[in-house]
Amino acid sequence: MFVVAYDPFDPKGSINIRWDVVSWTSDGYVAAVTISNNQMYRPVTSPGLTLGWTWAKKEVIWSMAGAQATDQGYCSKFKGNIPHSCSKIPSVVDLPPTVPYNQRFSDCCKGGVLESLGQDPSAAVSAFQLSVGHSGTSNKTVRPPKNFFLLGPGPGYTCSAATIVPPSVSYSADGLRKTRAMNHMCPIRVHWHVKANYRAYWRVRIAVANFKYRMNYTQWTLVAQHPNLNKLANVSSFFYKPLIHYNTNDTGMFYGIKNLNNLLMEAGTDGHVESELILQKNTKEFTLKQGWAFPLMIYFNGDECKMPLPDIYPSLPNFTNSNPIPSSTLATLLLSALLLVFFSSRH
Template sequence: MRFLISFLCVLVLVSYAVAYDPMDPNGNITIKWDVMSWTPDGYVATVTINNFQMFRHIMNPGWTLGWTWAKKEVIWSMVGAQTTEQGDCSKFKGNIPHCCKKIPTVVDLLPGVPYNQQFSNCCKGGVVAAWGQDPSQSVSAFQVSVGQGGTSNKTVKLPKNFTLLAPGPGYTCGPAKVVPSTVFLTTDKRRKTQALMTWNVTCTYSQFLARKNPSCCVSLSSFYNETITPCPSCACGCQNKKNCVKSDSKILSMVGVHTPKKDNEALTQCTHHMCPIRVHWHVKTNYKDYWRVKIAVTNFNYRMNYTLWTLAIQHPNLNNVTQVFSFNYKPLLPYESINDTGMFYGMKYFNDLLMEAGPKGNIQSEVLLQKDKKFTFKQGWAFPHKVYFNGDECMLPHPDTYPFLPNSSPATIATFKALIFSLLLLLAVS
C-alpha cells in the first residue's frame, strides 16, 4: 500500500513537472465563460480564450476547443465560432439547434465571414499570438446560446472535461471553477456592468505530452574555429526517416502537399537531424567592448509556413543586448532577479512569416551585445544555454562538441618569451 501511495505521489509530481516551464513559469491559456443574459431555457455566454504564455502562440490551423455538458444542454446558436458537427437533433421540431452533441467540438471562423457572423476578437482561423509577443492579439472569443442548461446561478451546471488542441496535443485543462463575475466598462467608460456568472478553465502546456521527440535542434559555429558543430544526429527522432522527402522529390509538386494538417504533422526534408526547424548560432565578431552573434532559422518542413514565429533564448549576456538587426527583440524576466532570457520574433510584413522548406525557408538576424565582467569565449560560454522555437525546447549539441577556443601550447609561449627577451637584450646592447 505504501508503495502504491509513493508511486501515485511521484506520478502527480512528474505530471506537474512536465507542464511547468522555468522559462515561462506563469504561462497558461485561460478559457473564461461569462454568462451575459438568461433565456427561457438557458443562457447566452461569451467565451474568451486568453493566451497568457510569453512565447508560445497558437499557430495555423488554429485552436479546437471541446467539453462535456453536465446535463442535456444543446447549443441553439453561435456567433464567431462553430461546432464541427451538429449531432442528432431529431427530437426537436421547429427551431433546430446548432449542435446537439454531448461533447461538442468548437473551432474559430475563418477571416472574411459575413459581418452578422462575427464577434469581437473572432474569426482569425484560430491563430492567437503569444502574450509576450502581442497582447492585443493574444485573445480569441465567441458567443454561444445554450439551451436546456438552467436559468439561474443555482441551476446552471458547469461543463466538464475541457480539452484544447492548439493546434495539436500538449495542453491539459483543469476543471471549470466559478470566479467573481467579470466587470465590463461601457464604451463611454461612464458605467460598469458585470456578468451574471463567470467561470474559468486553465490549460497548461507540456512538450512531453505534445510529442515524443523535440521539434527543433541547434547547430553552432564561431569565427575562432573552423569546426561547425551540427545538430545531433536524429535530434528529432528517426522513426520517420523512411517518409522524409528529398529536395528534388516529385511529391513536392503534388496539389495540397503544403497544406498543414490538424495534427500538425510535419513533412520533413531528409536530413541527418530530421528536424522541421534548425536554429544556427554563430559567434561572428569580437570587439573590444562588444561581440556580435548571427542567428539563422531554417525551415525543413514542406507542410508548414510558420506564422507569428518566436525564438526564445537563454544566455547570461542577454542582459546587455545593444542592438538587434532585422528581428524584434523583447527581454523575458521569468524571475525578477535574473535577466538572461529574451524573445526574438519577426517584423510585421517583413519576416514574421517563416516560409516552408525550400530556398525561401530561412530567416536570419545579427545581435550586438556589450561584454560584461563574466564574458569569455572559453568552455562554450558564448553559446546559448537553452533555445525554444514556437514554445518547444530545441535539442542542443553535447558541450564536448562545441567549437573550442584554440589555446597556445607551452612550447609556443616559451619561444615567444625567448624572442621578446632577445629583442630587449639586443636593444639594450645597441
Template sequence: MGFTTSANKREGTPVKANDLQLLQCFSILKIKLQLWAILLLMALSQSEAFDPLDPFGNITIKWDVVSWTADGYVASVIMNNYQMYRHINTPGWTLGWNWAKKEVIWSIVGAQATEQGDCSKFKGNVPHCCKKNPIIVDLLPGVPYNQQYANCCKGGVVASWGQDPSAAVSAFQVSVGVAGTSNKTLKLPKDFVLMGPGPGYTCGPAEVVPSTVFFTPDHRRKTQALMTWTVTCTYSQILSSKYPICCVSFSSFYNETMTPCPSCACGCHNKKDCIMSDSKRLTTLGINTPKKDNTPLLQCTHHMCPIRVHWHVKINYRDYWRVKIAVTNFNYRMNYTQWTLVAQHPNLNNVTQVFSFDYKPLVPYQAINDTAMFYGMKFYNDLLMEAGPLGNVQSEVLLRKDKTTFTLKQGWGFPRKIYFNGDECKLPPPDSYPFLPNSAHEIPSFYSTMVAIILSLLINIMM
C-alpha cells in the first residue's frame, strides 16, 4: 500500500515508499548542508588570523621537560617563527602564561621574568619569580656567558622563516618548582599570551605531543624529552592595529600624474600628533629615542602612515619591463631591522633580476607563483632608518613579459597587494591609477626611456 502526503491526499495521488525515502534523504542532506554552511561561516568569522599569502604561518612554542627535580622540573622552551615574512622586531617578544597550580620559577637561563612577585613565604633560597602569571622577556646581547642559552639573548628579535630560518628561533631554559614531578602529576601552563612587540597574536591551549628526540653532540646517540607540549600562536592584523601601518603610491613613465597614498590611510590625527619635516623639534636631544609604549612620532603627511611604499613602472622594453620600488619611513622614533616587503602581481612569476634587494618567491598553494618577498641585503640595506634623509631604501626589479597577459592598460602594471613587515598596506582606489593615454597604443622606446629617466629623477628628489 502506498503512502500519501497531505498535499497529495487532496489531489488523490499516492506517493510510493521509495519516493518518500528519497524525499527524506534529500531533506536530511539539505539540513546537513545548512549545518555545514553555518559552521563554515562561524569558522570564517573567527579566522581573522588566516593569511592567504602565508596560510600555514604561525609561531610555535615548544616545552621540552629535560629533567625532573625534587619539587618540579627543568624545561627547554623554544619559540619557532614559521611565518614566511612576518618577524618580531625590536623591542622584541614578550611571553606570558598562567600557572595551573602554585608553581614558581626557581631560575631562568637565557631570559628573565619582568617581575619577581611575592616570594615572602620562601626562606633562604628565593625563587626568580613567584607570580601566578609571569611575564618573560629575552635577554639583551652581550650578557655573561653563564647566563646564555642556545638561540637566546637577541633582545627578543626573531627573523621570519622565509628570510632567515636559522635566526627564526628564540629559546630559554626554565626551572619550575612547586609543580608536578612526573607526567601524571605535572599540569600544563594555560592562557598563553605572546606580544611581539605589540598586540596581534592569539595563542591556543598547550597540547601534549610526542616527546622530542635529541641527538648527543657527537650525533651518535639519541635522547628523548621526558615530556613535550606545544602552544601555537597566530597573528591577526585586525587585533594588532585599528588602522593600516603602511600605504602605497603609484607612478609610471607613461603618465605624468602620480597617484598618492589615500588621505588618512593610516587614520587621521591632530597636528600635535605629528611633526613637520623642517621643525626645530627634530634637533632636540633624544627626539629619536623610542618610547616605552612604542608610540610613534610621525612626520606630518596627508596619509599619516609610518611607512609608504612607492611602485613606479619605469621602463617598457620589447621583452622586459622594469619597476622601481621605494620604501620610506615617516616615523622619527623607529628603525626597522630585518624589514620585509611582499608584493602580489601576476608577472612576478617572471622576475629576471632584482638589483639591490634580496628576493624570494612565495608560492602559498603551490599553484601560481604571483607573490614575491623582498628584503634588505645583510649589512647593506637591511636596516630601514628613522624618518629623515636616510629613512628610505629602494631597488629596481626587471621582469620578463608574459606575452599572453602583459599589458599596461587598466592598471595591470601595479601590484594587487603590498605587505610591509607582514601587515597589508592601504592601496589607492583602482580608478585613480595612472592610466595609459588613449593615443599611446605604442610608445616609442626613446620617448619612454627619456620620460622614465625624468620621472626617476623627480622621485629621487622628492624622497
C-alpha cells in the first residue's frame, strides 16, 4: 500500500505501509506492520503519524507491541479477557521512546516521528506488532483491512487500496516442481531455551536451525539484546563478543568456532548449531518475571528478526528454593519461547 503525492523534485516519494501476517493464533493471527517514509527530503515531524483503517469483518485487537490504539471501543460483550481495542475503525499511534522494553517492538517507539529517506534511512521506518482476533485463521478466511488512512502534521495523507502479495515460490533441485514457502515463513528459527533457574545463576540454551534447502550460512552471526548479558559468566560452543553502545552492555554477538560450527548447513539433520549460556543474576536491573527471561531483540546475519508479542512469553519465578526448574516445565518453556524469525523483504 502506498501513500502518494506527486512531487517533481521527488517523483518516487511515498509512504509505504506493509502488513505482514507472521503467525496464526487460535482465533486470528499476529501481524507486523511497517511504515516506511520513502520521501527523500520530507520528514514526518511531531506530533507524528496516526495510522487507521476499517476492519473487513468483526475483528478485534487483542494486544499490541510498539504502538497503541487511541480508543478501546465497545468491548462490553467480552467477559474476563478484554481486547486492547474493539473499534471498527481503530486509530493507532507509535509509543514514545521512554516505554519499557517489554512493550517495545523492532523499529518502534519514535513518537510517530520519521526522518526523510535521504537524511537517515534507518530512522525513516517505524513498526509495531498486533494480535488480531475474530478474523479467521487461514489465508482463505482472513480479510485484509481496508480504507487505510494516515493522519499527521498538516492535512494528512490519502492511501491507495491495499494489495495482497502472493506467497513466495521457489523451485525444487530438478527445476520441475514449484514449492511454496512454509506456513510460518521462517528461513531461520532461533530457540531460546531456559534450561535451569538457580538462586544466583540461570542457564539458557540457544539453538539456531536452518530451514532453507540448498543454502548454507558461512561465517554466520547471531546478535541478541538482553539486560543480563552484562553478567554473562560462560558461553560454550560459540564465540561471544559484547557490543557495547552508549556505555550499555546489554547486547552481544555470537558466532561459530572455525572448523567446528561456523558453517550452518542446509536444512536437515546437520542444519543446526547450539550453545549454552550461564548468566549471573542481577536483581537490581531486572527479574525473570513478565518475559524478562527472553531477549528483547535478535538479529541473524544482520537481518532483524520479528519477535513474538511480549504477553505470550511465559513468566518465571526469580529462583527456585533448592532444585532447578523441573524437566517437564522446561519442555513447556522451550515450546513457549520459540523465536519465529521473519526477515523483512528488501526491495
